[in-house]
Amino acid sequence: xxxxxxxxxxxxxxxxxxxxxxxxxxxxxxxxxxxxxxxxxxxxxxxxxxxxxxxxxxxxxxxxxxxxxxxxxxxxxxxxxxxxxxxxxxxxxxxxxxxxxxxxxxxxxxxxxxxxxxxxxxxxxxxxxxxxxxxxxxxxxxxxxxxxxxxxxxxxxxxxxxxxxxxxxxxxxxxxxxxxxxxxxxxxxxxxxxxxxxxxxxxxxxxxxxxxxxxxxxxxxxxxxxxxxxxxxxxxxxxxxxxxxxxxxxxxxxxxxxxxxxxxxxxxxxxxxxxxxxxxxxxxxxxxxxxxxxxxxxxxxxxxxxxxxxxxxxxxxxxxxxxxxxxxxxxxxxxxxxxxxxxxxxxxxxxxxxxxxxxxxxxxxxxxxxxxxxxxxxxxxxxxxxxxxxxxxxxxxxxxxxxxxxxxxxxxxxxxxxxxxxxxxxxxxxxxxxxxxxxxxxxxxxxxxxxxxxxxxxxxxxxxxxxxxxxxxxxxxxxxxxxxxxxxxxxxxxxxxxxxxxxxxxxxxxxxxxxxxxxxxxxxxxxxxxxxxxxxxxxxxxxx
Amino acid sequence: xxxxxxxxxxxxxxxxxxxxxxxxxxxxxxxxxxxxxxxxxxxxxxxxxxxxxxxxxxxxxxxxxxxxxxxxxxxxxxxxxxxxxxxxxxxxxxxxxxxxxxxxxxxxxxxxxxxxxxxxxxxxxxxxxxxxxxxxxxxxxxxxxxxxxxxxxxxxxxxxxxxxxxxxxxxxxxxxxxxxxxxxxxxxxxxxxxxxxxxxxxxxxxxxxxxxxxxxxxxxxxxxxxxxxxxxxxxxxxxxxxxxxxxxxxxxxxxxxxxxxxxxxxxxxxxxxxxxxxxxxxxxxxxxxxxxxxxxxxxx
Numbered sequence: 001x002x003x004x005x006x007x008x009x010x011x012x013x014x015x016x017x018x019x020x021x022x023x024x025x026x027x028x029x030x031x032x033x034x035x036x037x038x039x040x041x042x043x044x045x046x047x048x049x050x051x052x053x054x055x056x057x058x059x060x061x062x063x064x065x066x067x068x069x070x071x072x073x074x075x076x077x078x079x080x081x082x083x084x085x086x087x088x089x090x091x092x093x094x095x096x097x098x099x100x101x102x103x104x105x106x107x108x109x110x111x112x113x114x115x116x117x118x119x120x121x122x123x124x125x126x127x128x129x130x131x132x133x134x135x136x137x138x139x140x141x142x143x144x145x146x147x148x149x150x151x152x153x154x155x156x157x158x159x160x161x162x163x164x165x166x167x168x169x170x171x172x173x174x175x176x177x178x179x180x181x182x183x184x185x186x187x188x189x190x191x192x193x194x195x196x197x198x199x200x201x202x203x204x205x206x207x208x209x210x211x212x213x214x215x216x217x218x219x220x221x222x223x224x225x226x227x228x229x230x231x232x233x234x235x236x237x238x239x240x241x242x243x244x245x246x247x248x249x250x251x252x253x254x255x256x257x258x259x260x261x262x263x264x265x266x267x268x269x270x271x272x273x274x275x276x277x278x279x280x281x282x283x284x285x286x287x288x289x290x291x292x293x294x295x296x297x298x299x300x301x302x303x304x305x306x307x308x309x310x311x312x313x314x315x316x317x318x319x320x321x322x323x324x325x326x327x328x329x330x331x332x333x334x335x336x337x338x339x340x341x342x343x344x345x346x347x348x349x350x351x352x353x354x355x356x357x358x359x360x361x362x363x364x365x366x367x368x369x370x371x372x373x374x375x376x377x378x379x380x381x382x383x384x385x386x387x388x389x390x391x392x393x394x395x396x397x398x399x400x401x402x403x404x405x406x407x408x409x410x411x412x413x414x415x416x417x418x419x420x421x422x423x424x425x426x427x428x429x430x431x432x433x434x435x436x437x438x439x440x441x442x443x444x445x446x447x448x449x450x451x452x453x454x455x456x457x458x459x460x461x462x463x464x465x466x467x468x469x470x471x472x473x474x475x476x477x478x479x480x481x482x483x484x485x486x487x488x489x490x491x492x493x494x495x496x497x498x499x500x501x502x503x504x505x506x507x508x509x510x511x512x513x514x515x516x517x518x519x520x521x522x523x524x525x526x527x528x529x530x531x532x533x534x535x536x537x538x539x540x541x542x543x544x
Numbered sequence: 545x546x547x548x549x550x551x552x553x554x555x556x557x558x559x560x561x562x563x564x565x566x567x568x569x570x571x572x573x574x575x576x577x578x579x580x581x582x583x584x585x586x587x588x589x590x591x592x593x594x595x596x597x598x599x600x601x602x603x604x605x606x607x608x609x610x611x612x613x614x615x616x617x618x619x620x621x622x623x624x625x626x627x628x629x630x631x632x633x634x635x636x637x638x639x640x641x642x643x644x645x646x647x648x649x650x651x652x653x654x655x656x657x658x659x660x661x662x663x664x665x666x667x668x669x670x671x672x673x674x675x676x677x678x679x680x681x682x683x684x685x686x687x688x689x690x691x692x693x694x695x696x697x698x699x700x701x702x703x704x705x706x707x708x709x710x711x712x713x714x715x716x717x718x719x720x721x722x723x724x725x726x727x728x729x730x731x732x733x734x735x736x737x738x739x740x741x742x743x744x745x746x747x748x749x750x751x752x753x754x755x756x757x758x759x760x761x762x763x764x765x766x767x768x769x770x771x772x773x774x775x776x777x778x779x780x781x782x783x784x785x786x787x788x789x790x791x792x793x794x795x796x797x798x799x800x801x802x803x804x805x806x807x808x809x810x811x812x813x814x815x816x817x818x819x820x821x822x823x824x825x826x827x828x829x830x831x832x833x834x835x836x837x838x839x840x841x842x843x844x
Contacts, residue, residue: 057802367587462571
């Protein structure tokens with residue numbers, strides 16, 4: 001009897017297995033790279049779809065406080081600002097053709113491009129610019145994203161349908177650069193009642209002026225763009241651009257390897273060799289306007305001594321950090337101005353603080369910290385020990401562990417307190433209840449770093465360490481007041497020298513972005529991928 | 545039950561450190577933070593907000609998502625069918641494979657086959673879902689290119705067949721979290737039943753082996769298994785969080801993750817209520833299934 005039972009069950013189960021295999025087998029298709037058209041054309045050709053991964057559902061409104069990093073891609077591709085980052089990152093014309101500042105520096109006048117239409121066919125005018133700023137950005141109770149960047153702007157006045165004037169409360173030389181940074185102009189005729197909470201716009205089909213417009217928004221899945229037939233410029237080459245929501249970075253890599261994606265940012269740099277080895281993919285590195293820093297809270301009097309801050313920089317092996325967590329894609333930072341801002345960056349500072357534990361020990365000794373029993377530094381009988389809060393994001397966890405080891409070598413004991421990101425922001429940024437922490441700044445492509453360093457921003461604004469220094473304040477204001485490039489260069493050279501000396505933040509490194517591209521994707525400018533979105537109309541796919 | 549879950553969730557998520565994603569940004573200054581909190585009404589006491597939420601919820605209004613300004617019921621409604629499809633497919637797969645496998649193991653108890661299948665169950669229980677997911681993606685989507693790696697459907701070709709192809713890997717991975725449990729329950733239940741006198745009697749009467757197996761062994765062994773499956777449904781729904789993240793499956797699990805990370809209080813509460821309702825409904829269904837299998841319960 002038992003034999004009969006067995007064989008029946010066996011047949012039943014193996015049938016099920018076979019069925020499962022059959023389902024998977026009969027669904028096989030040709031690999032996506034295997035299309036047959038011959039001849040490689042030399043110049044740009046039209047046609048094709050490019051697929052780009054994003055980590056979550058985007059909010060299609062550059063000023064919405066809910067437009068997080070995943071929203072930048074599409075918002076930069078569809079909305080246009082008065083300016084955009086040029087291929088050298090200097091501000092370039094977008095909706096504005098030209099701009100001038102008044103002789104007193106207290107206003108900027110922008111001449112707008114004429115004949116521009118919104119994607120719904122309605123004309124674009126200076127009224128839309130005034131609406132975007134006066135009714136959204138400058139309204140304090142709306143809490144628009146980036147509004148802190150426009151603290152110096154009093155109001156925007158329509159001079160005539162193609163001219164607007166920004167009136168300022170103080171000089172603001174960086175305004176054209178800031179207007180290139182997530183400052184898309186919104187349509188007045190569509191958004192009136194609650195401009196930041198219109199979900200048919202933010203989560204649906206927004207009206208925009210760029211070369212592409214939104215075709216379809218499928219929550220949790222994808223947003224597709226098609227050419228905007230009302231665009232004032234040349235027709236884009238691509239037929240379609242699809243942004244797929246792929247939350248897991250490893251799945252993104254798998255999709256790139258299987259040919260489902262044409263371009264992506266490789267956040268997990270550990271995968272770079274694997275991706276390089278894949279056929280049909282190209283790996284490139286791009287400069288970013290970003291730097292990592294270690295902030296030592298200036299309310300803690302151990303850190304107000306500049307020798308302690310300098311000693312820490314000597315004690316931290318930053319080259320090892322770059323090699324280990326960035327796989328070499330980065331360079332040592334000694335000031336807030338990144339190499340991506342080539343016109344301003346001072347390369348002579350790169351070797352200012354070599355890795356030198358002996359030098360660190362010497363500086364700490366000069367500051368009164370001497371080794372006690374068990375090698376831990378002491379002053380007035382108290383050991384040099386403190387806690388660093390670690391936000392769980394990107395490379396922060398391994399970086400903190402490396403810094404902890406390096407500081408231990410010079411007798412400083414660091415305890416790491418790892419926290420979920422949202423709670424970390426509340427503790428360290430909102431409440432400023434921290435001793436030391438590592439993070440990064442990304443900022444508009446301009447050396448005006450006033451918001452992150454001025455003493456007026458200490459404790460509540462973006463001056464995270466709470467460093468206050470009249471000389472630095474003076475340099476920051478000078479930078480905002482100098483309007484021509486040469487005098488700005490001079491001021492910001494001084495600022496780099498000075499910040500590298502006094503170390504308001506301990507500068508760690510300038511990261512580079514690794515982008516993975518399909519080898520048939522052409523015309524992508526050599527910018528970080530989010531900046532390259534401003535040039536989506538120039539991208540094209542070579543026929544295989 | 546559901547009211548209790550909503551109250552607990554509402555107060556606990558509001559107690560958690562942090563705040564809505566728009567407020568807990570690095571690049572938001574104090575003034576902006578204050579304006580946003582006021583706009584979202586989060587400057588009012590928690591009790592007052594809960595009272596308002598309950599007032600809306602009884603009328604079917606679960607509030608507005610803080611992250612997208614869309615109604616919570618709409619956001620949950622969009623994702624619910626996807627999660628039900630995925631969890632349903634995984635459950636069907638687990639039952640369809642788990643019961644026969646458990647039965648075979650019971651019949652061949654102590655044989656090498658039994659040991660091998662037990663070992664596979666143990667491996668299945670201990671392998672992390674995200675790892676299994678990535679391995680299967682690399683194998684079937686990258687190397688063999690027979691199945692898609694993510695999403696519910698291709699953007700260009702949205703057909704039922706295409707949806708089925710997209711379902712295979714996530715359903716298999718999700719099933720791996722409950723299949724071993726189903727197998728184990730089935731195996732031990734069947735072993736017990738096989739030792740019962742009535743099985744020997746049935747076989748001695750000369751009934752065909754398949755009749756003994758289907759009518760007597762299977763039916764009696766299923767009773768504890770069905771209750772186990774009822775208890776597995778919450779675990780299955782929990783498993784969707786990771787599975788959906790790995791396979792970019794737009795379901796409730798991923799939504800819950802986003803809602804928790806962004807402290808979207810109304811959305812978290814709404815999701816809890818919906819998931820609690822699903823759990824309550826399944827336990828009801830399991831009770832009903834009992835009465836079908838076990839005549840002794842039917843009278844009550």
